[in-house]
Amino acid sequence: MEPTGIVALTQGKQVTLNFTGQTFWPSEKTIHFNSEYVRFQPIELGDLQPPVQSFDVHNVGEQWAEYECDLAALEAYREENYGHDVFQVENPTGRIAPHSSTQIRWTFRPIEAKEYTSTVPVRVPYGNSGRVITLAGRGYHPRKRKENLRKMRNAHASLQWQPKLQF
DSSP states (O other), rough: OOOEEEEEEEOOOEEEEEEOOOOOOTTTTOEEEOSEEEEEEEEEEEEESSSSSEEEEEEEEOEEEEEOOOHHHHHHHHHHHOOOSSSSSOOSEEEEEETEEEEEEEEEEESSSSSSEEEEEEOOOOOOOOOEEEEEEEEEEEHHHHHHHHHHHHHHHSSSSSOOOOO
16 A cells, blocks of 8 residues: 655645655665666767766665676677677676665767667665666767758758848
C-alpha cells in the first residue's frame, strides 16, 4: 500500500500526492540513480575528442557500496557497430561512501549519423540493488549540421523586423 497525501491549493484546488519508498536494512548495500535513461548530447561524426559525459550514482545506505557495470551488452553492441566502441565507460567499477554520490563517466563516439541505444546493467556486488541503465545518443554529420544552421540563420534573418525610416 502506498501512502497518499492531499495538498490544498488556492481557489479550492487540490493535488493528490502518491508517495513511494523502499526500506533497507542498515547493513544492506544499495545505490540509486536519478533516472534509468541517460541521453548523451549529440556528437559530430569524426570528433577525435568528444566530451566526457556522466550520470550520478547515489549510495543511499549506511555502508560503503561498490558498483560494477556489466559490459557484456556493450561488447555485443561493439560487434554490431563494426568493432567500434560507441559507448565507452571510464570507470566501470567504483566505491561510494555512505550517503554520498559519484559519477559514472562515459564517452560517446558515434560512427554513423543515427540514433544509438544500448542497455548496461549496473550491479552492487553483495548487495540487493542494481539497475539496468539505457544509454542513448545521436551522431550527426558535420556538413548536415552546417546546412541546417545556414537554413535557420536565413529563416531567422527573413523574420527580423526592420523599421522603415521616413524623413
